[in-house]
Amino acid sequence: MVKVTVCGAAGGIGQPLSLLLKQSPLISHLSLFDIVNTPGVAADLSHINSASKVTGHVGNEQMEDALKDATIVVIPAGVPRKPGMTRDDLFKINAGIIRDLAVGVAKYAPKAFVLVISNPVNSTVPIVSEVFKKHGVYDAKKIFGVTTLDIVRASTFVSELINADPAQLKVPVVGGHSGVTILPLLSQVEGTNKLTQEQVEQVTNRIQFGGDEVVKAKAGTGSATLSMAFAGARFTLAVLDAINGKSGVVECTYVNLEADAEGAKAIKQVVGDDVAYFSAQVQLGKEGVAKINAIGSLSDFEKKLFEAALPELKGNIVKGASFITDAKL
Numbered sequence: 001m002v003k004v005t006v007c008g009a010a011g012g013i014g015q016p017l018s019l020l021l022k023q024s025p026l027i028s029h030l031s032l033f034d035i036v037n038t039p040g041v042a043a044d045l046s047h048i049n050s051a052s053k054v055t056g057h058v059g060n061e062q063m064e065d066a067l068k069d070a071t072i073v074v075i076p077a078g079v080p081r082k083p084g085m086t087r088d089d090l091f092k093i094n095a096g097i098i099r100d101l102a103v104g105v106a107k108y109a110p111k112a113f114v115l116v117i118s119n120p121v122n123s124t125v126p127i128v129s130e131v132f133k134k135h136g137v138y139d140a141k142k143i144f145g146v147t148t149l150d151i152v153r154a155s156t157f158v159s160e161l162i163n164a165d166p167a168q169l170k171v172p173v174v175g176g177h178s179g180v181t182i183l184p185l186l187s188q189v190e191g192t193n194k195l196t197q198e199q200v201e202q203v204t205n206r207i208q209f210g211g212d213e214v215v216k217a218k219a220g221t222g223s224a225t226l227s228m229a230f231a232g233a234r235f236t237l238a239v240l241d242a243i244n245g246k247s248g249v250v251e252c253t254y255v256n257l258e259a260d261a262e263g264a265k266a267i268k269q270v271v272g273d274d275v276a277y278f279s280a281q282v283q284l285g286k287e288g289v290a291k292i293n294a295i296g297s298l299s300d301f302e303k304k305l306f307e308a309a310l311p312e313l314k315g316n317i318v319k320g321a322s323f324i325t326d327a328k329l
């Protein structure tokens with residue numbers, strides 16, 4: 001039995017993400033949790049003729065049923081940005097939402113893989129980790145920040161410039177998931193040597209601030225939902241493939257570097273010892289993180305991007321972790 005629980009399943013991301021997951025034969029039970037509307041969403045999805053069972057659960061009293069025995073918990077719960085806001089501006093509302101959901105997962109599905117979509121990802125992932133530590137159920141190999149949308153955007157934007165197939169083009173994007181902490185490694189992509197430095201800088205900026213493009217276009221009604229659902233489903237299905245024993249599953253994702261001590265050593269040589277979380281190319285296995293790949297070679301331009309990213313990333317990590325470590329649960 002493979003149960004996947006989506007927390008925030010009635011939302012802008014949650015609904016299309018659940019639709020995409022309903023189509024997967026790898027899932028036998030799709031459990032939809034939210035503070036509103038999941039019975040309706042579940043009834044609607046349950047008419048789709050794929051084999052999985054769909055259940056809807058609303059509010060804290062139904063949280064245990066929603067979560068128990070889950071193999072994977074995907075979390076797109078919380079508030080999205082409006083124009084003019086940074087992702088960090090969401091911390092004051094979303095930190096508490098993520099903490100409470102993490103407490104539920106730690107109690108009712110302590111062995112689940114946790115896939116965190118809610119922003120600010122750079123801080124919400126440390127929040128989940130610290131809650132799990134407090135409950136004595138922490139496994140760094142199983143807690144992931146979903147940065148797949150950055151990868152999806154990078155494939156789209158770069159392929160337009162080098163005339164490649166966006167579905168096949170792989171562009172590593174490492175670091176974190178907000179503005180300058182998003183680090184696209186274009187120098188590692190075949191075909192980008194024909195780009196001018198100006199093109200490299202422009203497309204890097206577009207990948208780093210792609211989220212703002214959508215927030216601005218949606219003009220106060222939210223942020224990326226459909227592309228995020230696509231990206232979230234891709235990452236969830238990659239994790240499921242790895243759980244099912246498929247080899248060679250590699251995705252960029254934001255993890256605690258403790259998840260792989262050897263991999264961490266190589267990454268810390270580049271980013272310093274005091275960066276606890278980093279999005280890197282991660283080999284996924286049955287138990288979660290199997291190996292964190294090295295960052296690889298960087299151009300001089302990319303080295304400068306790293307310098308700009310690290311202070312903000314470190315601050316975001318400390319802010320998230322201390323929200324739990326400095327509080328009485």
Ligand SMILES: NC(=O)c1ccc[n+]([C@@H]2O[C@H](COP(=O)([O-])OP(=O)(O)OC[C@H]3O[C@@H](n4cnc5c(N)ncnc54)[C@H](O)[C@@H]3O)[C@@H](O)[C@H]2O)c1
Nearest residue numbers: 008010011012013034035077078079080117118119149228
């Ligand atoms: N990681 C990424 O790349 C990425 C991409 C896009 C959006 N996001 C983030 O995802 C989050 C959700 O975005 P959205 O557009 O779907 O927002 P939304 O407002 O449309 O949906 C959020 C849902 O969360 C639910 N919710 C609120 N508190 C909850 C709780 N305590 N338990 C369960 N559910 C709860 C709401 O009822 C709502 O249905 C935002 O924080 C946004 O910034 C992240």
Ligand SMILES: O=C(O)C[C@H](O)C(=O)O
Nearest residue numbers: 081119149211212223224
């Ligand atoms: O930009 C946002 O706030 C949502 C998301 O993180 C994104 O990258 O689209």
